[in-house]
Amino acid sequence: MAGPMDSVGRAAKANMLLIVECGHCYHVGRFRANDVAKVVGWNKPLETIRFRCKRCSRTNTMVKTQFIDQDHPPKGYIWVLQKFKL
Template structure:
């Protein structure tokens, strides 16, 4: 058991997904915790991360974690951090 996921860094170390759901239109996005940690910081609490809904542009979102099962990956699209070259 990985314990309580209180920060993005702990979820990233456990190789988890962050499931973000909009409280207004119920749109769901899936992000790898490792990618989110690189952007917002490893010590950021999950409840302090503010996502903006892609569909309705509101910030009324809830974040929960989900383990990634390598044998049965989750259905749906997982957003991945893109590396750009200059």
């Protein structure tokens, strides 16, 4: 048991996905918690992370966590952090 997911770092340590749903148009995005933690910080509480909806550009989003089952990966696109070369 991983315990309560109160920060991005705890979710990343448990190898979880962040499921972000727009409260206006109900568009859903999936992000690996490890990638989000690299961007916003490891101690950032889940309820304070601000995502912008890709469809309607609103910031009224709700964040949930989901375990990644290696045998049955979730359907849909998972956003992955890309490293750029300069």
